Structures are given as C-alpha cells and as structure tokens.
Amino acid sequence: MNAAQHDNRPDKQISPDAEFAALDHILAGEDSLAPSSGFLDAVMERVREEAVAPKPIPFPWRRIAPGIALAAGVFGWGAYEFAPAMWLALRQLATGAHPAALASSVHALAPAGWTVLALVAALLAWLLSRRIAGESGLL
Amino acid sequence: MMAAPKIGMEEKAGPNAADPDLADVTRVLAGDVDAFAAIVRRWQSPLVNMAWRYCRDRGRAEELAQEALVRAWRGLAQWRRESSFSTWLFALAANVYRNDLKRSPTVSFPIEEIAEPSCPAGQHDQAAERERGETVRRAVLALPQRYREPVILFYFHEMDVSAAARTLHMPEGTLKARLARARQLLRRRFPRLKEWSAPPSAVTIRSEEEAVQ
Numbered sequence: 001m002n003a004a005q006h007d008n009r010p011d012k013q014i015s016p017d018a019e020f021a022a023l024d025h026i027l028a029g030e031d032s033l034a035p036s037s038g039f040l041d042a043v044m045e046r047v048r049e050e051a052v053a054p055k056p057i058p059f060p061w062r063r064i065a066p067g068i069a070l071a072a073g074v075f076g077w078g079a080y081e082f083a084p085a086m087w088l089a090l091r092q093l094a095t096g097a098h099p100a101a102l103a104s105s106v107h108a109l110a111p112a113g114w115t116v117l118a119l120v121a122a123l124l125a126w127l128l129s130r131r132i133a134g135e136s137g138l139l
Numbered sequence: 140m141m142a143a144p145k146i147g148m149e150e151k152a153g154p155n156a157a158d159p160d161l162a163d164v165t166r167v168l169a170g171d172v173d174a175f176a177a178i179v180r181r182w183q184s185p186l187v188n189m190a191w192r193y194c195r196d197r198g199r200a201e202e203l204a205q206e207a208l209v210r211a212w213r214g215l216a217q218w219r220r221e222s223s224f225s226t227w228l229f230a231l232a233a234n235v236y237r238n239d240l241k242r243s244p245t246v247s248f249p250i251e252e253i254a255e256p257s258c259p260a261g262q263h264d265q266a267a268e269r270e271r272g273e274t275v276r277r278a279v280l281a282l283p284q285r286y287r288e289p290v291i292l293f294y295f296h297e298m299d300v301s302a303a304a305r306t307l308h309m310p311e312g313t314l315k316a317r318l319a320r321a322r323q324l325l326r327r328r329f330p331r332l333k334e335w336s337a338p339p340s341a342v343t344i345r346s347e348e349e350a351v352q
Contacts, residue, residue, distance in 0.1 A: 028294045044173075046205065046209050047175055047209060047212045
C-alpha cells in the first residue's frame with residue numbers, strides 16, 4: 001500500500017510524513033514556466049550593449065589623495081588641540097573644580113563642539129542622500 | 140569593451156568537450172560574446188522558474204532572470220572551476236532575486252493573514268487542489284525571509300538539500316533546521332494540511348526525517 005492509498009482510507013492515521021506529503025506535493029509539483037520567445041534576444045541585446053560600452057571610469061584615487069591627506073591632517077591637528085582642553089574639563093568636572101574655572105574650560109571647548117556638530121550634520125546629510133539615491137536606483 | 144581575462148583555450152580543450160558550460164565560458168572569456176547565447180539558452184528556463192518561485196509574477200520573473208544572466212556575463216571571470224557552473228549561477232541568481240525583492244517585496248502581508256482554503260477535507264477535484272496550491276505558495280512567500288528562501292530553493296532543487304544549501308552558501312544543517320521551522324510555520328498556519336492527502340500521482344516523497352536530517 002502506498003502513501004496515497006493509505007491517506008484515502010476513511011479512518012486514516014496520519015503520520016508526520018503524510019502531513020508533509022501534501023506540502024511536498026504542492027511545492028515540488030509546480031508546473032514549469034517557459035521563458036517568452038524574446039527572452040534570449042533581450043538578454044543577448046543587453047550583453048552586446050555592455051560588451052561595446054566603454055569601461056567604467058575608475059575612482060580617481062590619485063587625484064583625491066592630497067585632499068584625503070589634507071583632511072586627515074586637519075582632523076589630526078583638531079584632535080591634538082581638542083584633547084588637552086577636553087581632558088582638563090573632565091578632570092575639573094571630576095574633582096569638583098570652581099564653577100568659573102569649569103566654565104572657562106567649557107567655553108574653550110565650544111568652537112570644537114560646533115565643529116563636531118557641523119561634521120556630524122554633514123555626515124548625516126551624506127548618509128541621507130546616499131539612502132535616497134539608493135532607493136531611487138541611482139546608486 | 141569589457142575586460143575579459145584570457146584563458147589558455149588549448150589547456151582547457153580536454154574538459155571542455157565534456158562540459159558545455161566550461162567550453163562556452165572559455166569562449167566568452169576569450170572575447171566571443173555570441174558564445175554566451177548558448178549559456179542563456181541552456182539556463183534561461185531554470186532561472187526564470189527559480190525567479191518565478193521567488194516572486195510569482197511572470198513579467199518580473201523574466202526581468203530578474205535577465206538581470207541574473209547579465210550579472211553572470213559580467214562576472215564570468217569570477218567563476219572558479221572548483222564548483223559547477225550551475226552552482227555558481229544559481230547562487231548568483233539567488234543573490235540578485237533576494238536583493239531585488241528586498242527593495243520591492245511582492246508580498247507585504249504576514250502569513251497569519253492568509254486564510255486556509257475552504258475546500259472540504261479530502262476533496263480532490265482540480266479546482267480545490269489549485270486553490271490549496273496557490274494558498275500554500277502565497278503562504279511560502281509570506282514566510283520570514285530566513286525561512287522562505289530555504290523552502291523555495293529546496294523545492295526548486297527537487298528536494299535536494301545539498302543543492303539548496305550550496306545555492307545559499309549555507310551549511311546543510313542550517314538549511315535543514317530552517318526548512319523544518321518553515322514547515323512548522325506552514326503546518327501551524329494550515330492545521331488541516333494533514334487532511335489534504337497527496338494524490339497517487341504525487342512526486343516521490345522523501346520522509347520528513349530524510350529531508351530534515
């Protein structure tokens with residue numbers, strides 16, 4: 001007696017295998033879909049177009065290198081200047097320094113804070129534009 | 140012109156005769172763009188059918204399969220001959236389909252919202268079977284992605300666990316576990332699944348243990 005005959009009995013006792021037999025039958029026994037007649041030509045047309053298309057322009061790493069070096073230098077210098085002031089402010093905060101001394105330290109840090117804020121805003125704007133461009137298929 | 144690394148054709152002459160994919164890939168990489176047509180002819184049907192199982196939209200399935208073949212053309216040089224061409228091609232296609240469907244999913248409702256077919260238990264007429272089939276296939280598309288893909292590829296590869304695992308670059312054990320979980324979800328969604336017995340013409344069915352272990 002095969003599985004199907006077993007299932008057709010009125011008082012069938014169904015094993016877990018038989019439960020999934022229906023699922024297997026549905027999902028494995030799907031009809032095959034034939035590609036449309038123009039499919040091959042459409043693919044080959046795209047392939048031939050790409051074959052004759054000029055190579056994509058590589059990213060100009062050499063040109064941009066001085067800019068990257070300059071930016072790294074500016075950031076490095078900023079960190080070098082910022083770190084002692086930050087350290088001083090934290091130490092004063094931890095030791096409960098005079099409010100006036102703390103205020104002067106915080107005041108010294110204010111321009112650096114604005115710079116950091118501007119950089120974060122620029123980063124967020126860049127991420128947002130990339131996301132929008134990605135969703136619209138530009139990237 | 141797209142850069143195509145040259146492969147010594149004379150070196151590959153032996154194995155090429157036995158493997159038409161390797162022969163055609165070698166010709167394409169040597170600069171014969173038209174040789175790619177033979178690859179498309181050979182694989183268009185499996186790729187369209189695979190895409191159809193991902194999206195159940197004929198037009199979109201053809202677009203996806205076309206995109207997969209164009210990407211395959213671009214990346215032919217990346218096919219390492221360690222795995223078969225079909226393994227590489229299916230893995231690439233699965234990646235294309237997955238990414239595209241992530242951007243614009245075909246099914247936007249949860250599996251819980253799919254109603255169980257109303258056909259009486261044990262009914263075997265064609266309409267009832269078709270309804271059940273469509274409902275179950277829609278439910279598969281509504282599964283969470285981590286379970287959906289193993290189910291699609293397991294049945295696409297005619298219930299061959301290792302082929303599905305290779306396509307997904309996933310250990311067989313992981314695939315089996317996800318497959319078992321997916322089947323549990325489907326069984327929970329369709330409690331009367333056990334009453335839908337398979338007709339005598341059913342494909343050879345492996346036991347749950349064989350498929351899941």
